[in-house]
Amino acid sequence: MRFGAVPVCEAEGAILAHATMAGEKRLRKAHRLTAQDVRLLEEAGVREVIAAVLAPGDxxxxAAxxxxxxxxRVATVEARAPATGRVNLHAAEAGLFRVDKQIVDAVNRIDPAITLATLEPFAAVEAGQMVATVKIIPFAVPENLVVQVETACTAGEAFSVRPFVPRRIGLVQTVLPGVKPSVLDKTARITEARLARSASRVTAEVRPPHEEEGVARAIADQARDSDMVLVFGASAVCDEDDVIPAxxxxxxxxVSRVGMPVDPGNLLVIGSLGGKPVLGAPGCARSPKPNGFDWVLDRLMAGLEVTHEEVGAMGVGGLLVEIPTRPQPREVTPKRASPKVWAVLLAAGRSRRMGIGNKLMAEFDGKPLVRRVAEQVTGGGAAGVVVVLGHEAERVSAALSGLAVKEVQNPDFRSGLASSLKAGIHALPPSAAGALxxxxxxxxxxxxxxNRLLAAFSKAGGEAIVRATHGGKRGNPVILPRTLFAEVERLEGDTGARQIVESAPLEVVDVELGPAASLDVDTPEALHAAGGTLKAESSKSG
Incomplete structure (x- = not known):
């Protein structure tokens, strides 16, 4: 592949590196030039373009x-259609992600132009969750490199999702004087929630005194009618001959192991009875926060054996988080501030489907629609609000008078939604961790x-895409983390954030908002059905 300046007369078949105007026609980035495109560029006086020219064999x-x-070679994993040189792979079922590091490393050593990234080994995943992504860095690569990758992939199964198998769980919670029933009830609820990811459930629970004989009898009883027994002790295990292992x-x-090199989770007991797993849960498993207990539980739920040696190898990466209730915390870390998210309100459109009038000026309860939306946004907890103006900019701006918003003009609004989204992103301050x-x-x-969308973004550490949904179907608004701002630059024409959401190698957090997430007013019928009134005014060019 040759990349650089290409004379237009030689550019047929080349791939544009940047969006280019050919008279009235806008040619998007990564567009492969046709003979007609070349003619339009020449007529517009364009003499050369920056492009990639594929060589024979590229x-x-x-395609790559x-x-x-x-x-x-993958199992229980599905590949999505390629877009912008990327193919995302998703789990077909809920389960545990397994990966062969040697195969992935072999693929990534072939050439920097070809990349393969995956989740960490043994990550618990939901059905539909992205587990890996293939990304080609340039516009094209030599086919012989792809052949080398194909050869490397024959070495074995690169990765897979081992499906969870629903289990019947017998729950034993031991009791000492002073143990509150409310603590035991909460533990049972958290355990049920923890089991939900594998569609397992607690089928029976007993609460014997914290002494060896009674606990042994409870374990035996639960093992008869269950697939697995979980034991929560009223007192932490401190020896291999303590009550639970005994x-x-x-x-x-x-008992195959007492203790594991994962913190929180050190005080785990791993045993079996009649071929059925018996786990003595550490105290941290009374909390929903991830800990070493989850690492072992998920493997068992996926039908994997957990050996003494495997647990002993969990120390690297086994330091998870500090437990705030420790009497002597090892390390005091400051509380991380919530990521600052700015809202980008897109108000530059021409309402072409509306016919006569600007839909953003339609009245809802006596207020212009654009003001109604802006008031909700400014009251919604964002660090700031940028409003992108274009069509009838002065009129829309007047409707926003008095609101604490930053207005920016999009002179290219006629080209479609992508230009307005870019204008809004460009106006955000460096401190913005995301764009709503x-x-x-x-x-x-x-x-x-x-506020609910922003809370979900904060909970995800400011590193996930957050999307409003209605009845499980995608909707709006959406929050894009800063790491995806560069991807906005690749958008062209009347394209919004959907393409980025569907192709980015990031977690997507869906927040159910109900009908509001799918209700927009693109037509007079939709506007009137939503309770709006569009006054008959002539549309200005803006």
Whole structure:
């Protein structure tokens, strides 16, 4: 592949590196030039373009990514269609992610132009969750490199999702004087929630005194009618002959390990009775926060054996988080501030489907629609609000008078939604950790809804995409983390954030907002049905 300046007369078949105007026609970035495109560029006086010219034997980025994804030997994983040189792979079922590091490393050593990234080994994943992504860096790569990748993939199964198998769980919670029933009730609820990811459930629970004989009898009883027994002790295990490991042996079972090199989770007991796993849970498992207990539980739920040696190898990466309730915390860390998210309100459109009039000026309860939406956004907890203006800019700006918003003009608004999104992103301060992208024609999204989206973004550490949904279907608004701002620059025409959401190798957190997430007012019928009134005014060019 040759990249650089290419005379237009020689550019047929080349791939544009940047969006280019050919008279009235806008040619998007990564567009492969046709003979007609070349003619339009010459007529517009364009003499050269920056482009990639494929050599014989080259594969374009999408074709290369698709071939590599197809070559990967995977199980219970599905590949999505290629886009912008990327193929994302998703779990077909909920389960535990397994990966062969040697195969992934072999692929990534072939050439920097070809990349394969995966989740960490043994990550618990949901059905539909992204587990890996293939990305081609340039516009094209030599086919012989793809052939080398295909050869590397024949070494074995690169990765897979081992599906969870629903289990019947017997729960034993030991009791000492002073143990509150409310603590035991909360532990049972948290355990049920922890089991939900594998569709397992607690089928029976007993609460014997914290002494060896009674606990042994409870374990034996639960093991008869369950697939697995979980034991929560009223007192932490401090020796391999303490109550819980001793009770497992007394019931006729075996104890393979007391203690694990994962913190929180050190005080885990691993045993079995009649071929069924028996786990003595550490105290931290009374909390929903991830800990070493989850690492062992998820492997067992996926039907994997957990050996003494495997647990002993969990120390690298086994330091998870500090427990705030420790009497002597090892390290005091300051509380991380919530990521600052700015809202980008898109209000530059021409309302072409509306016919006569600007839908953003339609009245809802006596207020212009754009003001109604802006008031909810400004009350929704964002660090600031940028409003992108274009069509009838002065009129829309007047409707926003008095609101604490920053207005920016998009002189290229006629080209479509992408240019407005870019203008809004460009106006954000360096401190913005994310952009809450809001459409100006969604009358029912409330300040409370915006707060819920922002809370989900904060909970995800400011590193996930957050998307509003209705009945499980994608909707708006959406929050894009700063790491995706560069991807906005690749958008062209009447394209919004959906393409980025579907192709980015990031977690997508869905927040159910109900009908508000899918209600926009693109037509007079939709506007009137939503309770709006569009006054008959002539549309200005803006």
């Amino acid at each position: 594969l374009d980025e999408d 990514a698709a071939r590599i994804a197809a070559a990967l 009770a497992i042996r007394r019931a006729g079972g075996k 992208v809001v459409l100006g024609d969604m009358p029912e999204v409330t300040a409370e809804d915006f």
